[in-house]
Amino acid sequence: MPRPPHARDKVLAAYVGLLVEGERGATMDAVAARAGVSKGGLLYHFPSKDALAEAVLELFAQVSGDDLVAMRSAPEGAAKHFVRTSWQVDHELDPIYRAALRLAQAGHAGALAAIDDLHQQWLAAIEAEVGDPGVARTIMLIGDGLYHQTSMPGTWSHDTFAAALPDLLAQVDRLCGR
Known part of the structure; x- marks a missing residue:
């Protein structure tokens, strides 16, 4: 038990x-x-609330660090891993990411720095794989768009992107020249 x-x-x-x-x-x-x-x-x-916020950021660092390790070691590559996981709002990182984002939106400097750092590391991992900063940014925007759409209320985007994911991953391959 x-x-x-x-x-x-x-x-x-x-x-x-x-x-x-x-x-x-x-x-x-x-x-x-x-x-x-x-x-x-x-x-x-x-x-204090500051102590709570710091604990959230510690948890965010741990969970996002685990995500980066998974991304960098994904057999399919960092780019496809990023896109594949961007629409999974039921992942352990999602609520902690959104909590850190709320803290950043409220002006918490540490949260803003943590979010910025994670985005820079995601971009760096993709760029290290694809070798082209413009392609890496495009792939990040694909993932960010998926995340935005699937975090909206309703089921349309989830059902639509679940079916479209293989095509999106094929587009990532084309962007990367594979």
Whole structure:
């Protein structure tokens, strides 16, 4: 039988969930309520919203680092891996990425730097494979467009892109001269 999550993990997951829904609603009281802990229990693990934000960014660094390792070692190559995974909003990285993005949108300098760094590393991995900065940026934009479309409400984009993914990956191959 798996152990129940520790209070710290529950609090951090609650904060991530609230950030994804909207940064303004991610108050300390809301975090404690969603995590099912007392305010004192919350403050024991995270004495401030800044401490919560830093924990999100630590988790973001860990999960995005794992994603970069997978991207760089993907048998299909970094470019196709990036496009293939860009529309998967059920991936472990997605809610943490969106939480970091919300923090960045709210002016958190560390979150903005972390998002920028991840995007630069994604681009560098693609460029290292394809050898052309313009092609690498185009592939990034394909992936970003997929992510944007599949994060929209409804099922149209998910169903459409699931069927179109092989064609998009073939386009990536053409862009890369394969």
